[in-house]
Amino acid sequence: MLRLCLLRPRAILFRAYATSPSPHALLFIEHQGGEVESASLSALTAAGQLGGKVTGLVVGGPGEVEGVVEKARKLKGLSKVLHSTSKLYTPPLPETVSPLLQSLLSQGSPYTHVVSSHSATAKSLIPRVAGKLDIQPVSDVTSVQHDASDNSTTYTRLIYAGNAVATVKAPADMPLKFFTVRATAFTAASPQNEGGEAEVEAIDPITPESSPTTHVSTSLAKSDRPDLGVASRVVSGGRALKNAETFKATLDPLADVLGAAVGASRAAVDAGYADNSLQVGQTGKVVAPELYVALGISGAIQHLAGMKDSKLIVAVNKDADAPIFQVADVGLVGDLFEVVPELVEKLKK
């Protein structure tokens, strides 16, 4: 079994040397509640920048896929939508989805690139598939440029918590190039205005006979607020919020009046003030909203990594020496428990 896996990539390597195909990206499209995830729309934009065709792949359970495919085929830049349905694809676990991807990418595959957003699902799936095909993937890219003349692709990505930018090149002799896309670095693709709908093709699911992994349960933190990753405004709180009650009582009114999503620093999440899914930073979500309001956040390197590309950063902190003031466009040294209610009051008027 293992030996088979080792043999297969070599076959791909050989084939790709013989021809130099124009770029053709396979985009892994994620969806939630019947809608294409916004981060996948950004990944589509990145895939389009390769300068060739883009084929989308939608996988999911019965009843989920059709609606998503209908929406996906109208996306600008997608020439084809493949879809595959299996009850094992809800949720899309790496162990069950990777055989399908491997098969799509193996037998006489037209694809030169595999693209997805840098979401939790893709972070788990893409490296697994790439590894099986003996390819080094590139994660969380902020720019992509394909050189059609020599079939190399150059990316930029952030390293050291966003404190350095690496420019890396996937060389011509890498037959298939895998990368995941930092959604905040690319504008989301939009639906086509008229006509030109993408071709749709159903493909049979390929799932392992018995999966070594079973999905037991999923619990999502429910919120009526905009999704943190794509919100145009974010109000974020840190350790200074004291406890979960004051965190909510202080941030919610401001988030409401601004129409913002709520975020948190690691300190606030660790202390249990906010759910982990709200963490902004190197190891949490990376956001780049129009407005980022940091309340009682000191501005550790790891937090800045997740928000310093925001257009306007507002910081409120008691400590005038807090590093957050080094990146803030508007800083107010003061007690957030006085400042925030006053701000909410005045914004309501």
Added chain:
Amino acid sequence: MYPSTVRLLNILVPIKRCVDYAVKIRVNPQQTGIDLNVKHSMNPFDEIAVEEAVRIRERMKEKVSSIKVVTIGPPKSAETLRTALAMGADSAIHVELPESAPSPEPLGVAKALQAVIAREKEKGGVDLVIMGKQAIDDDAGQTGQILAGLLDWPQATFASKVDVDEANGVVNVAGEIDGGSQVLKCKLPLVVTTDLRLNEPRYASLPNIMKAKKKPIEKLSPADLRVDLTPRLETLKITEPPKRVGGGKARCVSNVDELIAKLKDAGLVTS
């Protein structure tokens, strides 16, 4: 008769020596990398992985027969192995690279780990790999998943809770996903990658640091493992990120009205 369910668990914890998380890094003028003459320590996610392995043993006692740590890196990475041994690992493997060798990529590391796991077969094998979800230097977050793919093992990424049910050969893992969490039941052998939420790593006590000096570290070379760690991707340059325009004390306002005025200027609030 039922087949014997007594199976001993061997845990492998891959760790990496990284620039300390608190260091403000500097890009070198040649744009080839960063200034590495700074404090290094164990990748924080790997500390969590070591801690989890030790806690699993504390819970399961003698059912865990070994905790082995492994690192792939320059000679100085041995310090990182000692730290892990002081935290409670039993033994270590150091796949030593020359000081000047380029830092291996996740694919190379995963292949080396696969080879280490193959070597361990005679010594009881490896049932559970626990490793960090990402290294804080290259921020790739790929090695665990690639390793699971190469081995054809299940994977449980971004784990916030690991519950080993050794009698049934399964592990229940709660993992962080976008917008919440999910619980998976995975068969052993398994690769787990750790999220920050999993645990709070312990500090090694002085007696344990002393004891760790006597624990064995096996030295191997990439050649011993027959793996090629040459990077597949070409790093063209490393640069400073664009500086934020503005920022700094000058941008401070003295009251809420001025703050609101700034928001109005930026067109973020109306009226």
